[in-house]
Amino acid sequence: MRTVIKGGTVVTASDTYTADVLIDDEQIAAIGQNLAGDMTIDANGMYVIPGGIDVHTHLDMPFGGTTSSDNFFTGHQAAAFGGTTTHIDFAIQGKGMSLKETLDAWHGRARGKAVIDYGFHIAITDLNEAVMEELPYCIDYGTTSVKLFMAYKGALMVDDETLFRAMQQAAKHGFLICVHAENGDAIDVLIRQALEAGHTEPKYHALTRPPELEAEATYRAIRLSEVAGSPLYVVHLTNAGALEAVQLARGRGAPIYAETCVQYFFFTKDDLDRPGFEGAKWVCSPPYREVSDQQALWKGVADNSLQVISTDHCPFWYEGGIDGRPAGKELGKGNFAKIPNGCPGIEDRMKVLYTAGVRGGKFSINRWVELCCTNPARLFGMYPKKGVIAPGSDADIVIWNPEATATISAATQHMTTDYNLYEGMEVVGLPQMVFSRGRLLVDGDTWKGEAGSGVFVHRKPFKV
Numbered sequence: 001m002r003t004v005i006k007g008g009t010v011v012t013a014s015d016t017y018t019a020d021v022l023i024d025d026e027q028i029a030a031i032g033q034n035l036a037g038d039m040t041i042d043a044n045g046m047y048v049i050p051g052g053i054d055v056h057t058h059l060d061m062p063f064g065g066t067t068s069s070d071n072f073f074t075g076h077q078a079a080a081f082g083g084t085t086t087h088i089d090f091a092i093q094g095k096g097m098s099l100k101e102t103l104d105a106w107h108g109r110a111r112g113k114a115v116i117d118y119g120f121h122i123a124i125t126d127l128n129e130a131v132m133e134e135l136p137y138c139i140d141y142g143t144t145s146v147k148l149f150m151a152y153k154g155a156l157m158v159d160d161e162t163l164f165r166a167m168q169q170a171a172k173h174g175f176l177i178c179v180h181a182e183n184g185d186a187i188d189v190l191i192r193q194a195l196e197a198g199h200t201e202p203k204y205h206a207l208t209r210p211p212e213l214e215a216e217a218t219y220r221a222i223r224l225s226e227v228a229g230s231p232l233y234v235v236h237l238t239n240a241g242a243l244e245a246v247q248l249a250r251g252r253g254a255p256i257y258a259e260t261c262v263q264y265f266f267f268t269k270d271d272l273d274r275p276g277f278e279g280a281k282w283v284c285s286p287p288y289r290e291v292s293d294q295q296a297l298w299k300g301v302a303d304n305s306l307q308v309i310s311t312d313h314c315p316f317w318y319e320g321g322i323d324g325r326p327a328g329k330e331l332g333k334g335n336f337a338k339i340p341n342g343c344p345g346i347e348d349r350m351k352v353l354y355t356a357g358v359r360g361g362k363f364s365i366n367r368w369v370e371l372c373c374t375n376p377a378r379l380f381g382m383y384p385k386k387g388v389i390a391p392g393s394d395a396d397i398v399i400w401n402p403e404a405t406a407t408i409s410a411a412t413q414h415m416t417t418d419y420n421l422y423e424g425m426e427v428v429g430l431p432q433m434v435f436s437r438g439r440l441l442v443d444g445d446t447w448k449g450e451a452g453s454g455v456f457v458h459r460k461p462f463k464v
């Protein structure tokens with residue numbers, strides 16, 4: 001079956017031009033003029049872009065006595081409705097588990113449900129000697145990035161020795177170390193002191209995780225990676241101080257990369273101080289910062305200090321534990337430290353950034369594609385299979401209608417939560433048709449996908 005997308009404006013990280021795109025089965029067969037196929041789709045007036053790639057998500061993830069509320073079907077469906085066709089999720093090692101066992105467990109979560117293509121980062125929480133020896137096999141497993149947490153003391157956090165030894169292994173074997181950079185020891189002290197003082201409201205989540213502690217951990221991780229000789233990818237960077245650490249490192253030529261997440265452009269720590277318990281909806285780590293940090297981030301993504309915008313999609317119900325829902329944010333009523341950390345966003349990323357970023361004059365449409373599609377593929381071993389419109393690449397294609405409008409609302413979203421951070425926001429520019437490896441998943445408002453059709457992407461080792 002050959003499908004031609006006719007007369008659209010193809011947008012890549014570097015070019016914008018009018019052409020027909022021919023899809024043959026799962027791949028892009030040709031780009032040119034006057035192409036013909038068995039089926040023709042008129043894309044006049046539309047952009048033809050690579051499917052979005054979200055390299056930071058947490059589907060079906062156990063956290064603090066509950067699980068994130070989207071699984072590998074609902075989360076994928078929401079992603080596709082938002083123009084995202086590939087994601088990388090975190091397979092989180094349980095205490096005493098091998099990396100293989102960890103990955104098998106996460107493959108099990110995706111099996112029979114996946115609709116878009118997916119990969120895994122391995123999140124290491126227990127780096128014993130057996131796991132240290134197993135680390136090089138990540139490459140064989142096709143999971144060529146390893147995440148370590150410098151925060152969540154007593155749960156996910158690793159110490160500097162562990163982080164440093166993993167970096168040495170990464171340097172030797174060609175995988176990419178990803179860090180959640182916050183000083184977990186100091187945060188632990190601040191949380192205890194806040195609770196002892198009777199400060200239990202959601203806003204104390206932000207106040208006990210100040211930006212300096214993210215900047216410090218970012219700087220420390222960068223310097224450790226320089227000594228170990230490994231590249232480093234800083235996940236969900238939120239503030240000007242942490243950004244400065246990345247800029248300094250990149251300035252001296254160190255292979256340091258960083259992402260921010262879409263929500264950090266839009267919210268501040270004041271959102272956690274909304275009336276009653278509502279601020280809990282905005283609890284994630286690191287927390288929202290100041291308007292001046294938002295401005296630094298916009299500048300950072302435009303000048304390539306930051307290379308990727310992801311979501312850290314990790315939804316929880318605001319009112320969970322009822323109607324068959326898993327427990328949600330209500331777990332932290334009376335104790336901010338027990339609020340499940342995470343926010344929904346996998347469905348909103350592309351449109352919110354098109355509206356505020358491209359139409360808002362923060363960056364070009366090509367940069368939007370680069371930040372949301374191409375760089376994620378390049379940094380995580382999927383390029384040029386993913387992240388670009390080119391002959392031989394997977395036919396992961398979004399036909400983007402730049403004039404379509406919508407109002408974001410929890411009432412109409414596909415993510416499995418009872419709220420949306422961007423509730424009421426008007427967006428201009430929406431996915432019209434979404435293809436994953438040539439299969440039509442979304443046609444306007446209509447779902448065309450089939451559970452189990454998404455596949456695991458066996459990623460290549462890290463190479464700049």
Ligand SMILES: [Zn+2]
Binds near residue numbers: 057312
């Ligand atoms: Zn995360």
